[in-house]
Amino acid sequence: MLLNGDKFELIRYGRNEVLKNSTCYEYNNQPIEDKEHVKDLGVHMSSDATFSHHINKIAEAGKSMSGWVLRTFASRDGQCLKTLWKSLVLPRLEYCCQLWSPHKIQEITTLEAIQRAFTARIQEVQHLDYWERLSELKLYSLQRRRERYCILYVWKILEDRVPNVGIIVNQHPRKGRLCFIKGVQGSIQRVRTLTHNSFTHNGPRLFNCLPQELRDLSGTSPETFKRNLDKWLEGLPDHPPIPGYPSCHHNTLPEVLQEQEREETVGSTGTGGSRLQLCR
Template sequence: MDRKNFIYKVGDEIIEEKEALKDLGVWMSSDCNFKEHIALTAKFGRRMSGWLLRTFKTRAPEHLLPLWKTLVVSKMEYACQLWSPHRINEIQELEQVQRVFVRRIDRDSNNYWERLKNLQLYSLQRRRERYIIIYAWKILEGTVPNPSPGDFRAQHHPRFGRTCARKAVSSCSQRIKTIQAESFFGAGPRLFNCLPRDIRDLKGVSTEAFKRRLDKFLTSLPDEPPIPHGPTSRGAASNSIIDQLQYLKCEQRCGSGGSPDWPW
């Protein structure tokens, strides 16, 4: 039977079907793509960054960046482990908010990627992936609840160290497989497992200690997010930590660059 023919009730009250519904601060789409939430998040970021620039005359990074991170970025990243986008246009829509803001406080460069370096900022895409990694590590450490203990789990190998395992989805449509692959349960293990072994094997340390070690590693990777009409000379297939790391490893193996200080 077609799902549209089903009627759901609580007692005698019919539950109305909606395309999107807000639950604990996140707009859940009926097709699991979070497009409403991403659009509203970008709209909020544009509005708040505009308010900051109108309210404060200073353009000094040491004054505006703490306000940006506290009042804008913290709200734009709420529950991003759940809804972090994988579509290029949605990544660009969110990244454009920060791009416009930093353009007003760093006029030494016309390149967004260079401005991120000058201001020692992560792109919003890199920040979301960082939070996914941290949450995956917390699950493996048992400091936060595991939504799927039978599937999302640690596995240990004498050669490769600790990795994060996730049961693969089978016997379903390609659309469902894509949703699963791009969800936290797909992206979390992929991002965690691409890290150097010394980070993956960190156990029994504080979250702050793990973050410091992770940040030391992430600052060694290029951060080149996709932006509309922006630079396109990225060597890696995408700005994802996975692709940037793979590209740098390939460069090292081919002897065409890289650094002797890479931590892998």
């Protein structure tokens, strides 16, 4: 097989500068150029092992496509813009999100702002704030959609529909099917944070949040699981983070369920209404 050496790219992980400087990779006696970011099957891999560069890239692509849609189509009808949003913009913001799903508030709000700005142009809901627009348009926040994709992928792994990337399942005699969540090893905090927020740790955490009847749903089609998952998600508050309101930054499924459990424990009626008025 003949290979094109001009297309070779080298990316190095880790902070061992001595090792980096003492190793050299060549092809046909020509050194392969070091890169900080390498695009692999549509995802930008970075030498710092984060996906910040990729998230910035897809945010730019999402803004560009969103602007093109609003410039090209004069209609501001809800059904029209929702169809254009789902078919043209969302695929650019969600491709392979199980791998790169952000955990930093700044990155979450950067992506969420694209949908927030787009839905504000829909005529029927212009007078509503973002949380209310999502409810009226029957849309998930981008944060909730990414969590949904992670849950779906874990379920497919457990059903042997896709290759297993290291998910371990335990069948509890009372609690049903649960994913084993590995302990985070290592003494370097940065590495621990990256590991904690990777798919092999975040996916099982999200899957274990599901009620037992959903976790135990097996031997059925992905469409059936999706319908049951969506029915459950519709009953949960979806209040994505908004810049300037640090108290509104708790929207992950584990946090939402913990908050509901606390409210049930103290007999509270909930504070969703007041938060809804604050975060616009």
